Amino acid sequence: MIELQLIGIGTGNPDHLTAQAARAINEADLVLVPRKGDAKSDLVDLRHGICAAVLTRPVRVVEFDLPVRAAGGDYxxxxxxxxxxxxxAWAEQIARHLPDGGRLALLVWGDPSLYDSSLRIADRLRHSGVAISVRVVPGITSLQALTAAHAIPLNDLGAPVVITTGRMLRAQGWPEGADTVAVMLDQGSAFAALAPGGVTIWWGAYLGMAQEALESGALEQAAGRITRTRAELRARHGWIMDIYLMRKSRPD
Structure with missing residues (x-):
């Protein structure tokens, strides 16, 4: 039996790690670290840094190549x-490194429950015949890190919040009935498809990391700044992780 521990690690800052997460990493027999190509090699380094910061006993930390999603076609x-x-790929690593069972840890950015597919992939592993139990250790999400960085509440008083993706925002526009919209996994400036009047935006990239960048303001003024800053940062680092929150002003 494999005990699969999906451990939320926040946005890459070791200070975001909970005591529960640190204990879970130390309880593991194996930590798998995915490689996503040279452009994101510093994400691999961040995972190694987290392990080095919290491990108090010898635990095997093994890198593996993460499959690449095909571009184009049906999403x-x-x-x-x-x-x-x-x-x-997970099954192959388990067969190679834990043939007699044990505890496998995967370090998940943010929290495994919020726009992360580790739990769905774990279900595939179980349905393929691998004997696993799954334990989730929650982590600080990028949404929490964003609102903390800007010192703002997530929701307006008594009002709903919709969490969506850049792809859905671009295709469907502002979600009906929502005063506040949080947007994740945006490949770039989906907010430009909106009518900007009366909308305030709070944007952040590399939250909690040394290269953290923040922008905010009325969407009609901030949109161009965010788009330029995002392009500059992506060119400089080779990758970017960002998120933003938008809120419509309520009529008096």
Missing amino acids: LGGVNAWHDAIAQ
């Missing part, structure tokens, strides 16, 4: 095929 079909490939 959901491509994601499902990608998840199948990742589940197969």
